[in-house]
Amino acid sequence: LIEALNLVEKEKGISKEVLIEAIESALSSAYKKDQRGNSNIKVELNPETGDFHIYAYKEVVIEVEEETSEINLAEAKSKDPLYNEGDMVEFEIFPKEFGRIAAQTAKQIVVQRIREAERSLIYDEFSSRVDDVITGTIRRFEQKTVYIDLGKTEAILPPHEQIPGEHFEQGARIKAYLVEVKKGSKGPQIILSRAKNGLLKRLLEFEVPEIQEGIVEIKSVARVQMIVRELKGEKIDVILWDEDPAKFITRALSPAKVCEVKLLYSKKSSIVVVPDNQLSLAIGKEGQNARLAARLTGWRIDIKSETQAEEAK
Numbered sequence: 001l002i003e004a005l006n007l008v009e010k011e012k013g014i015s016k017e018v019l020i021e022a023i024e025s026a027l028s029s030a031y032k033k034d035q036r037g038n039s040n041i042k043v044e045l046n047p048e049t050g051d052f053h054i055y056a057y058k059e060v061v062i063e064v065e066e067e068t069s070e071i072n073l074a075e076a077k078s079k080d081p082l083y084n085e086g087d088m089v090e091f092e093i094f095p096k097e098f099g100r101i102a103a104q105t106a107k108q109i110v111v112q113r114i115r116e117a118e119r120s121l122i123y124d125e126f127s128s129r130v131d132d133v134i135t136g137t138i139r140r141f142e143q144k145t146v147y148i149d150l151g152k153t154e155a156i157l158p159p160h161e162q163i164p165g166e167h168f169e170q171g172a173r174i175k176a177y178l179v180e181v182k183k184g185s186k187g188p189q190i191i192l193s194r195a196k197n198g199l200l201k202r203l204l205e206f207e208v209p210e211i212q213e214g215i216v217e218i219k220s221v222a223r224v225q226m227i228v229r230e231l232k233g234e235k236i237d238v239i240l241w242d243e244d245p246a247k248f249i250t251r252a253l254s255p256a257k258v259c260e261v262k263l264l265y266s267k268k269s270s271i272v273v274v275p276d277n278q279l280s281l282a283i284g285k286e287g288q289n290a291r292l293a294a295r296l297t298g299w300r301i302d303i304k305s306e307t308q309a310e311e312a313k
Helices: 002-012 016-035 073-079 098-127 197-207 245-252 276-283 285-297 306-312
Strands: 041-045 052-061 070-072 088-093 133-142 145-149 154-157 173-182 189-193 260-264 269-274 300-305
Touching: 002 016, 002 098, 016 041, 016 052, 016 098, 052 073, 070 073, 098 173, 133 154, 133 197, 154 173, 173 197, 245 260, 245 269, 245 285, 269 276, 269 306, 276 285, 276 300, 285 300, 300 306
Parallel strands: 052 070, 154 189, 269 300
Antiparallel strands: 041 052, 052 088, 133 145, 133 173, 145 154, 173 189, 260 269
16 A cells, blocks of 8 residues: 555655545544444554554543443543543554455545546646647537547537637647636536637747747737638738827728827727728728727727718718
8 A cells, every 4th residue: 555655646746645644534434434333533544554553532431321432430540540531542443344444445535636636737737828829639529519639638619619610620630729727526627719819819929930029019909700721711910009099090990091080088989080982991891890990909980981071070
């Protein structure tokens, strides 16, 4: 047993002392149930030899009412004259069949603690990688949820974190953004995303040296779906950030030309005036360009042509 505990400590990083305490506690509980009498039971495991010692404790009383947990004063003093009423007298006991119970219980406890420690290590490892991109292998599907093998554990890619229309093949390698790690009864639950803006931001950081070195900083990201191979051919526009909201909004609406930007700071709203022939370009198909510019800048954007602006005046 001690050799096994030393091996577990070395390979799994679980303290031998922690395992011994857990085994002692479990054996005490097991023996109490087996005896169905004295609840004052203590099991000690010798950390050097692996030997078990079981001790029962009885309270010193004047008149015994419960023999399994009490001893009268005269008998206690025959063992040691220093005992007084209320003291606890220790007896080592040698129950039959306890070796078998001890072996089964010790095995269960060690296996349980190993499992708990492994789950804890996995949780700590992946919790430190939240907001990062990780690579895994697509293993299986349950309805629309994709299960991804990360080597030590499995992660899930829920339907709402997938790119609409994206196809997955079993056994294929996939990059995904680590959104969250939750503690569960069966171990850590690792949730991935292919739709979060964080994925695009991390991919750009990996591919652009200036971003890695801190020369260029990504201030915000907005996109329709999810450079090129990973994003399934989606086009990317890179906009130069500016602390002046009017300039930032103007750049966010490119390639459309902007004549004027009026800002209403109290509502974080803006009116953008563009040439008549630039209106449809600035708004985009079904309003897509305007919506992306608003998401990117954080400002509400109302786009008007020069003619519309004059009529409004």
